[in-house]
Amino acid sequence: MADTVLREDEGRVAVLTIHRPDKLNALSQQVRDDMLGHLAAIETDDSIGAVVITGAGEKSFVAGADISEFDGRSPMDQRHAMRSPRIFDVMAEFPKPVIAMINGFCLGGGCEMAMSCDLRVASEKARFGQPEINLGLIPGGGGTQRLPRLVGTGQAMRLILTGDMIGAAEAKEIGLADRVFAHDELRAKTLELAAKIASKSPITLKVAKQAVRASEQLPLADGISYERDLFCLCFSTEDMAEGVKAFLGKRPAEWKGR
């Protein structure tokens, strides 16, 4: 595996750092392949309960797809580059929670990657945008679909049609960033949040994420019905039996992930 994505484990949290700081961590094919490789390894690693994605350096989370790879490309070449499995869908469907730790520019494919995560925690210095319009392009990593679901059609239209960047405070106001912290506190605060999530039952986290993701696809009545089925399915897990016994016994639960 090349070195464009670095993995460090902090307790039960795996931190994946996209490492192309001289290119503002632009998403090359190599970055996408390396990210998929790391996620495949983490998926089956029981020692990891949650994943944090960030960018190397002080300036950028991810400044978008690597524009140099677009130059002279045919539509068929581009279609091949966008073949499944796509990193955005893999993150959205990943069976463990994935948190974007947004330390700077969060543009284009970077913003789409952040939107594929379950939570977006941003530095006050972060800048968000979908600037593809300035390249004669539209967002191609799910931005036209995930952005309106997060911030509403009007705000999504504004960002996609103007290509303008917005700061972290405005991103939080419209629902694109979930938490915003001072730049030098970002890592500690994000890891604190990730560690709290990773301390829960892995099997219950998986089911909870699946239920919330379903809300993006299903009509309300079907979603409520699906939630009821998943809720009842939890009664088959050892962790649910343990959680209830621990509460009644006034002691902390010990999760087994079964």
Ligand code: COA
């Ligand atoms: N793809 C490829 N290279 C990129 C890149 C991208 N998306 N974003 C930045 N880079 C490269 C620059 O070409 C430059 O490389 P160089 O030093 O070899 O010339 C380096 O990263 C630093 O970027 P630079 O533009 O000099 O930094 P800046 O602080 O002046 O500007 C941005 C920062 C983010 C405003 C600017 O880099 C930018 O607009 N990037 C493209 C954003 C974009 O359109 N993303 C969507 C792509 S579909």
